[in-house]
Amino acid sequence: MEDLKRIAGEAAASLVNDGMVIGxxxxxxxxxxxxEIGRRVKEGMEIVGIPTSKATEQLxxxxxxPLGTLEDYEEIDLTIDGADEVDEDLxxxxxxxxxxxxxKVVAKSSQNxxxxxxxxxxxxxxxxxxxxxxxxxxxxVPYCMRKIKKLGIKPKxxxxxxxxxxxxxxxxILDCDAGPIVDKVxxxxxxxxxxxxxxxxxxxGIARRVYVGTKGGLKILERE
Numbered sequence: 001m002e003d004l005k006r007i008a009g010e011a012a013a014s015l016v017n018d019g020m021v022i023g024x025x026x027x028x029x030x031x032x033x034x035x036e037i038g039r040r041v042k043e044g045m046e047i048v049g050i051p052t053s054k055a056t057e058q059l060x061x062x063x064x065x066p067l068g069t070l071e072d073y074e075e076i077d078l079t080i081d082g083a084d085e086v087d088e089d090l091x092x093x094x095x096x097x098x099x100x101x102x103x104k105v106v107a108k109s110s111q112n113x114x115x116x117x118x119x120x121x122x123x124x125x126x127x128x129x130x131x132x133x134x135x136x137x138x139x140x141v142p143y144c145m146r147k148i149k150k151l152g153i154k155p156k157x158x159x160x161x162x163x164x165x166x167x168x169x170x171x172x173i174l175d176c177d178a179g180p181i182v183d184k185v186x187x188x189x190x191x192x193x194x195x196x197x198x199x200x201x202x203x204x205g206i207a208r209r210v211y212v213g214t215k216g217g218l219k220i221l222e223r224e
């Protein structure tokens with residue numbers, strides 16, 4: 001599986017050119033893209049990275065990749081990120097790495113978003129394999145869980161070492177068993193209308209291309 005992740009990540013890194021501002025995603029597959037970008041920076045390529053998590057920031061700094069913020073750069077040329085699921089419309093579920101809010105902000109600030117995954121992340125319908133992460137303000141967790149249950153979804157508070165998982169923004173995550181999601185837009189709207197919900201892991205209409213590592217090599221999917 002790691003070989004498939006490497007195929008996708010390194011291929012997407014080839015899209016990065018001198019002078020670009022690059023959104024650096026979070027996760028095990030995009031890590032290979034960041035490693036390749038770091039190698040090219042050491043060879044003299046000049047870019048600026050906008051990290052989507054503290055973990056990615058730490059990795060990028062260790063590789064010598066110059067970093068900036070959204071305050072420094074109004075627009076990002078290209079963001080490379082991973083996904084938990086990719087459906088036939090190239091819509092996504094993201095957030096298993098806990099960085100979904102920052103990932104969505106960076107993606108929506110980007111001219112181009114390329115997703116890197118292994119072939120196991122491709123699904124006919126979102127929600128087939130992965131839970132849907134929803135980031136919520138800690139104070140609102142009980143209220144949000146009740147409201148989400150009324151939507152026919154089963155939320156579960158994400159835990160880490162016996163304590164509620166804390167995002168880089170100081171929030172919690174509800175991993176929601178929504179089953180196959182037929183009305184993606186409707187579900188996104190319903191979740192975002194709940195007071196206390198910061199962001200959902202539904203990324204609809206955001207990815208332009210998906211680089212897929214398969215046993216047969218690289219496969220590139222493009223939004224029509």
